[in-house]
Amino acid sequence: MRSRTVALVVLLLPMASPPHARAQGPPPATRLEGDWVRIDPDGAGSFGGLGASIPPAQLLPGVTAGGARGGGRGGGGRGGRGAAPAAPSTGPNPEGVPYIVVAQPCAGGLGGRSNGALLVNPDSGGVHFVEHKDEVIFAGERGGVRHFYLDRRSHPSPWTPTPAGHSVGRYEDKTLVVETVGMIAGGVPGGGVRTPETRLLERFEVSPDGQRLTITYTWDDPKVYQKPHVYRYYFERSPMMNSGGTPVSYALEEWCDAGDPVEKQSIVPPKQIIKK
Amino acid sequence: MRACVLVLVSLAAASTMRAGSAAQEAPAPRDISGFWELNFDGRQVPRANLLPAVTRAKIDARAKGDAYAIRWCNLLGLPFVMDPGRPLDIRQGATAVIIVPENASAPRYLYLNRTAHVSEDIFDPSTNGDSIARWDGDTLVVDTAGFHGERGITTIPGGGFRTEKSRLVERYRLVKDGAILSVTFTWTDPTVFRTPHSYEYRYHRLPATYEPRQWLPCDPYDEERARFLEPPGAARPAGRAISKE
Numbered sequence: 001m002r003s004r005t006v007a008l009v010v011l012l013l014p015m016a017s018p019p020h021a022r023a024q025g026p027p028p029a030t031r032l033e034g035d036w037v038r039i040d041p042d043g044a045g046s047f048g049g050l051g052a053s054i055p056p057a058q059l060l061p062g063v064t065a066g067g068a069r070g071g072g073r074g075g076g077g078r079g080g081r082g083a084a085p086a087a088p089s090t091g092p093n094p095e096g097v098p099y100i101v102v103a104q105p106c107a108g109g110l111g112g113r114s115n116g117a118l119l120v121n122p123d124s125g126g127v128h129f130v131e132h133k134d135e136v137i138f139a140g141e142r143g144g145v146r147h148f149y150l151d152r153r154s155h156p157s158p159w160t161p162t163p164a165g166h167s168v169g170r171y172e173d174k175t176l177v178v179e180t181v182g183m184i185a186g187g188v189p190g191g192g193v194r195t196p197e198t199r200l201l202e203r204f205e206v207s208p209d210g211q212r213l214t215i216t217y218t219w220d221d222p223k224v225y226q227k228p229h230v231y232r233y234y235f236e237r238s239p240m241m242n243s244g245g246t247p248v249s250y251a252l253e254e255w256c257d258a259g260d261p262v263e264k265q266s267i268v269p270p271k272q273i274i275k276k
Numbered sequence: 277m278r279a280c281v282l283v284l285v286s287l288a289a290a291s292t293m294r295a296g297s298a299a300q301e302a303p304a305p306r307d308i309s310g311f312w313e314l315n316f317d318g319r320q321v322p323r324a325n326l327l328p329a330v331t332r333a334k335i336d337a338r339a340k341g342d343a344y345a346i347r348w349c350n351l352l353g354l355p356f357v358m359d360p361g362r363p364l365d366i367r368q369g370a371t372a373v374i375i376v377p378e379n380a381s382a383p384r385y386l387y388l389n390r391t392a393h394v395s396e397d398i399f400d401p402s403t404n405g406d407s408i409a410r411w412d413g414d415t416l417v418v419d420t421a422g423f424h425g426e427r428g429i430t431t432i433p434g435g436g437f438r439t440e441k442s443r444l445v446e447r448y449r450l451v452k453d454g455a456i457l458s459v460t461f462t463w464t465d466p467t468v469f470r471t472p473h474s475y476e477y478r479y480h481r482l483p484a485t486y487e488p489r490q491w492l493p494c495d496p497y498d499e500e501r502a503r504f505l506e507p508p509g510a511a512r513p514a515g516r517a518i519s520k521e
Contacts, residue, residue, distance in 0.1 A: 033369045104497050106349065115380075115491050128385070130369040132309050134484065137367050137374050139383050145376050147365065147488060162490040243395040250394060251385050253402035255427065258496035259348035 032176055032204055033131045035238035035249045036213050038122055047124075057192035057219070058226040065191040095272055098265035105263035106256035116144040116164030120180075120200070121189055121217070126238055128251045136169060136176065141252045148178045155181050161196040176204040192219055192229045211237050306411055308373065308448050311486040312457050312479035313363040321475040324435030330468055338437045342429045347505045349494035352381045353403020353428035354420065354444065355461065358477065365488050366457075373409060373416070379491050381428075386418050393421050401440055403428035416448040434475055436468045455481050 044050045059065060093099055118140055119127065125142035136148040148169040155166050165183035169176055180200040188194050198221040205214045213235040220228040240247035257263060345352055358364070362378035368388075375384040382402075386409040393399070393406050399422050406422040425440040432438060442465040449458045457479040464472045495501065 031370060033371055107495060107497060128374075130367050130372055130374040130385075132367040132369055134309065135365075135367055137365070137376060137383070139374065139376070143380065143382065145383060147376075151484060153485060156487060164490075166487075241394075241398050243398060244392070246390070246392065248390060248394055250387065250406070252400070253351065253382050253404060255351065255402075257348060257350055257427075259344060259350075 031131060031210070032129045032136070032206055032213070034129065035251060036127050036129070036235040037238050038124055038127075039234050039236050041234045051189060054190035054231040055229075057188065057190045057229040059191075059193065060224060060226055063193060063224050065187075065193065093269050095269050097269065099267050099269075102264055104258070106258035115162065116146045117183075118142060118144050119146045120164060120183070121233065122235075125254065126252060127235070136178075139251070142254050148176070159196075161185070165196075165200070174206065178202045178204070188219055188229065189217075190229060190231055193221075193224050194219060195221065195224065197221060198224060213237075305414055305450070306416075307368050308366055308416060308450060308457055309368045310457075310484070311363050311365055311482035311488070313482055314359055314477055314479050318478045318480070319359070319433070319475070320478075321434045324432065324463075324473040325470040326436055327468060327470050330436060335437070338430055341426065342431050343505070345428050347496070347502065349380060349496045351403045351428055352379075353430075354384070354405060354423070354438065355432055356429040357381050357384055357404065358459065358461070359433070362489065363482055363486065364479065376488070378488050380494050386416075393419075396422070401425070405444070414449060418444075418446040418448065420444040420446070432463055432473065434473060436463065436465070436473060438463075439465055439467055441465050441467050451478075457481065 040050055042053055044053055057065070118125075119138055122140060123142070125140050128139045128141070130137045130139075132150075134149070134151040136150065138146040138148060144164070146164045146167060148167045150169050150171075153168060155168065159166055159182040161182050161184045163184055165180040167178050167180040169178040171177070178201070180202070181198070182196050183194055183198070183200070185193075185195050194200070198219060201218040201220065203214075203216040203218075205216070206212070207214075215233045215235070216230065217232070218228045218230045219225065238249045240249050344350075352360075357375065357377050360377040360379050360381065365376040365378075367374050367376075371387065371389040373386040373388065375386070377383070382404055384404050384407060386407045388409050390408055391410065393408060399406055401422050401424040403424055405420040407418050407420040409416055409418045411417075421443050423438050423440060423442050423444075425438065425442075430437040430439075442463060445462045445464075447458075447460045447462075449460075450456070451458050458476060459479070460474060460476045462472050462474040463469060
């Protein structure tokens, strides 16, 4: 009898632990927290190829595709560092005249360094998560932060649309599920479209070995899509670096100085040697 | 029967503990997470004791460098990030604490999962440096090295400026039952300070329901903004090459 009682009390003890201690999310091995980089699991070999692997969005008749087929910046390349030149040169530049590849480097747009928009569909820059019981912070080394509130707050109403929208999340077993609304209108990878009313559901799933992250995106809007637009991005833990014999991973700080003319150019044609 | 009574008592105790912790909303003693705002009366900053080598010319050059960083929307880094004019969102995870300002500066990561700085051989100096953190009783002690000596706003409150040789030790402590976050900053730098330079900020905890605001725009190509920051006749903010000592 006594041992049965003890067992019952032991079983009940976890209920007495503070709520935050039980709300920290999944166990360490499958934690989202840490540093990740996007990968190309199918060997597409290019950002264009990565974008092309996204199934095309099924838009309602009359809805114009917003993003590039490959997803524009979200589905593809590094982007976000600034605008392309207005009128690219059609011929080779004279000696000493640099090829301008970015007309306005570092602008980032959307209030500077993308204001979190770049993290809706991350590019090749490293991304980082810090998990707390009330909020998960999703940050990128290329700038911007998204806030995923886990404290059961509602989406504010009214809400002025923002680049990253408003996100609330919850854990379903080991998966972080985040719902976002209130983003500014724009394109979505796979030729999709979003409006401030469009609902994005993201599922952040870490593999059992803790080394692979899959984000499943589901865009849903009855005024835009015939059916929810679903695709996935894949990530791996950031490679560990050797720091004096100790493997470390940490968030890098990407520097970009808009006042530095070098930021605009990639190549300055060298002096040409013409053999006669 | 005795078992049933014990179970009921346990259930009641468990429920009381849960209700109590929920009702008090008391922050965990070793968790500085929350939204924090620095009010106008939250700074206790004495004058720094600077080395004679820190001349007026050097200080002026640094001020020009700071103006350049603002003009071109650079990452501003420490110490600015801790007093950015808007609330900070601080979240403590299992491996790191992240400090997120409400403007286009990079967040800070205070690593709880290592006790040594990243080797200088592989770490690129940055505006926020490399921060490692540990709990000492109820105080989170954060040690930061690996600063970039030029980038961002380098001027330090009270005098002096950040260089590659700067080291910052911060002590974070909750006071007033978690309503206030006290942060003591201590800068040392053999090229700037005669003695360690310490000052304290006290942040007020904002309601847990606070919604961080999206960043205000910082467009380095906004001509109107540029004219405001560089009025006619005013000295143009120096580029980084000029600000070097």
